Structure formats: C-alpha cells, structure tokens
Amino acid sequence: MSQRKIYYLDNNATTRVAPEVVAAMLPFLTEQWGNPSSAYAFGSEVAKQIEAARAKAAALINADPRAVVFTSCGTESNNTAIHSALMTQPGKRHIVTTAVEHSAIVKFCEYLKKRGYETTFLPVQSDGSIDLHQLEKSIRHDTAIVSAMWANNETGVLFPIQEIAAICRSKGVLCHTDAVQAAGKLPVDVERLGVDFLSLSAHKFHAPKGIGLLYVRRRTRFQSYLIGGNQERDRRGGTENVPYIVGLGRAAELAVEHLHDENTRVRALRDRLENGVLAAIPNTSRNGAKDERLPNTTNIAFDFIEAEAILLMLDQVGICASSGSACTTGSVEPSHVLLAMGLNPARARGSVRFSLGTYNTGEDVDYLLEHLPKIVAKLRAVSPAGTFDVKSVSPELRPSRAGAARRAKGKLRIQAGLPHGSRR
Numbered sequence: 001m002s003q004r005k006i007y008y009l010d011n012n013a014t015t016r017v018a019p020e021v022v023a024a025m026l027p028f029l030t031e032q033w034g035n036p037s038s039a040y041a042f043g044s045e046v047a048k049q050i051e052a053a054r055a056k057a058a059a060l061i062n063a064d065p066r067a068v069v070f071t072s073c074g075t076e077s078n079n080t081a082i083h084s085a086l087m088t089q090p091g092k093r094h095i096v097t098t099a100v101e102h103s104a105i106v107k108f109c110e111y112l113k114k115r116g117y118e119t120t121f122l123p124v125q126s127d128g129s130i131d132l133h134q135l136e137k138s139i140r141h142d143t144a145i146v147s148a149m150w151a152n153n154e155t156g157v158l159f160p161i162q163e164i165a166a167i168c169r170s171k172g173v174l175c176h177t178d179a180v181q182a183a184g185k186l187p188v189d190v191e192r193l194g195v196d197f198l199s200l201s202a203h204k205f206h207a208p209k210g211i212g213l214l215y216v217r218r219r220t221r222f223q224s225y226l227i228g229g230n231q232e233r234d235r236r237g238g239t240e241n242v243p244y245i246v247g248l249g250r251a252a253e254l255a256v257e258h259l260h261d262e263n264t265r266v267r268a269l270r271d272r273l274e275n276g277v278l279a280a281i282p283n284t285s286r287n288g289a290k291d292e293r294l295p296n297t298t299n300i301a302f303d304f305i306e307a308e309a310i311l312l313m314l315d316q317v318g319i320c321a322s323s324g325s326a327c328t329t330g331s332v333e334p335s336h337v338l339l340a341m342g343l344n345p346a347r348a349r350g351s352v353r354f355s356l357g358t359y360n361t362g363e364d365v366d367y368l369l370e371h372l373p374k375i376v377a378k379l380r381a382v383s384p385a386g387t388f389d390v391k392s393v394s395p396e397l398r399p400s401r402a403g404a405a406r407r408a409k410g411k412l413r414i415q416a417g418l419p420h421g422s423r424r
Ligand code: PLP
Pocket: 012, 013, 072, 073, 074, 075, 076, 078, 102, 104, 149, 151, 152, 153, 178, 180, 181, 201, 202, 210, 212, 325, 327
C-alpha cells in the first residue's frame, strides 16, 4: 500500500481508529483472552471489563448501563429494533420510516414487505426535512414502530427526534432512531430524546468496524435477533467481542471529550470548506438544510459533471471523499436521499459529500481548495455542457449531461489505467 499522505474527508463513511482505542483493546487480544461467560477468574475478570465498557457507552448517551446491548454494527442494531417491535406486537404489521434512511432500514423494510409487513416511507422536503404533521397522520392502529434517523449520513440533515418521539408516545407507538451519524458529533441524551430504541456504530467515532450498540429503554418489551447463549442478559446470543467492546467503551469516552471540538473547530473547518468551494467554483450548490445539520458534513452538487469523475481525480491527489453512502458505492444509481429531496438525477449524480472529523486540520481544507477548482474546471472543459450555463438553455436543447460525464470518465479511466466500463 502506498505511503503517500491521505487527505481524509470521508469521516461519515468511517473514522480512523484512535490510538487510545487501540491501546485499550490490545490487552484483550494478547493477555486477557478468556471467555467472559467462564466461571473462573480468567473469564470473570474479562466480564468486568465488558461492564466497564458498558458504563462508558451508557455515559455517552446518558442511559442506564442495563439498557445498552452490544451488537456487531449499526446495521444489526437497526434490524434488531424493528424486528423486536414486530415480534413483541404480533398484531401490528406496519412500520413508519422515511425515504432517506440508510439501507440498513430501507432494505430491511423491503425484505419485510415480502413477508407481509407494510412500510410507509415518509417523503422529505427539498432541504431534507420531514413534515411532522404528515408523520403523525401516517401512524395507524397497527403501526408497530416509527424509525427515523437522527442525522442523515449523506447530507448531515437532522430530524427533530425529540418531537418525533413525543408524537410516538402520544400515539402509544414505539420509536427508534438510527443515531449512527450523531454519536460523537452531537450530544446524545436518550432521556431528553425520549426514544425507545437508539442505534450506534462504533466505527463512526474512532473505534473499529464491527461493533455497535442498541439502546433499549428499560421495561420495553424485547425480542432478541440473534438467539443462542444468554449473553447480554439474554438480549443477544453469541460470545461477546471483548476487544471491540472495550474499544467502543474507550471511544465513547473520547467522543464525550471531543464533542466541543467537533462543534467549534470541526464546524469552522466544514464551513470554510463549503464556503470556499461555493465561492471558487461556479454552478455549485449545497444539498440540504444549512443549519439543521451535523457540524462536520457538507454535500455539494457540481453541475454538468459526475461525482464519480471528481472522486477519481481527487483520489489521484490523495483526497478521500464520497458520493452517496459508501454502502452503495459501485452502483450507478443516483443517491436515493438526493432524489427524495427532489434533485434531478443528473444533479444527484454530480453531488459529492465531504465529512470532516477530529483528525482533520486547516491544511486538509486548504489542500482541497487548491485542487478541487482545477479538477472541476478540467472536467467541465471536456464536458460540452461545461462551457456555458446549461440552465439558460431550454431543456430539449440541452446536451446530455450523462453522455458528457461518461466521456469525461472515459478519459479519466484511461489516465488511471482502469479498463473502460469497470467500476470502483
Ligand atoms: N446507519 C447510518 C446512518 C449509517 O451511516 C451507517 C453506516 O454507514 C449504518 C447505519 C450502518 O452501520 P454499520 O456500518 O455499522 O453497519
């Protein structure tokens, strides 16, 4: 692997594992490798460390530690919450969610549809927000759960979870929030939010991939998703991933410490990046609300060119960013989030997400602002649509943006040594 410097502006995809987290995990890979369910001290000492990590994770979200169930990831947490709501209320077969959720919710609901369950996917407005009145009206007598993400992974747009949970409570319906993108970026307080379930994924806040948690409000009826041993107080079968649980605990402590930095320094870097791009590059616009969003995220549409071509050229100079969610990379489909916000497919395909974090500095933003305008100008130069403002031309006379972008991408693929038609 090359040792060149990486300018990592994709912290919503995943984050660097903090050195403090690695240090906390190592003893549980090398010396303290006992099974926490074993009766002897070599095991029970490990079990104590799981409980210490649970207390730290609970502190991050202001929960009772007994309400924290460790899972393998955000996806498992999301699937588990919905599955539990359906299994514990067999007469209720309807789910309310939104059109902009992560695939861990959208695809699970589509899977459930084939098994006779119904889902209402609430639309969003052009700034990515939802209409709470419409949400309230969509709740039916057979609604088992409302699942709404707190922060959108692509745009950073926030949903008012506290209000959504209050509506659910007034209707006697369970409320879940996918808070995977919120942890470490916003203060998370399950008591204030009033939700019944909340999902987190540790690789979004500087712990490794493959560990997450599901908060389950005390006294909420619960059906486990993985059935086996009686780990996690019978709420998740399977021997605990001890090193990763310990890593999550340490990362949770660091997330609390870094929260101020995220909302001041990182926010200022994000704003400088966003304002810099919008000012330096014509025909660009921000996707999503300006204020009601995460402090680290910006999603920008670059007219007349495809994001995939921009990302390829950014990669060549060591800059990591993304279009849409990382889980759908390789797909030619435009982002379902941006389409739901009413962007036309061409503009959605020309949109790039930049997401910053604790380890970013002003140098990263300067570097991007130095390279991106040149990259966009180069791409637009090979795009017939790029030499004039397409919006000033009537729709039927406009050149095909997709064709132009394909031509641009073809040139780039040759430069990058990639065969035509290959996907990355
Ligand atoms: N929910 C959101 C909003 C996400 O951004 C992600 C990851 O990208 C997930 C869920 C899935 O988390 P994991 O990768 O831990 O399964």
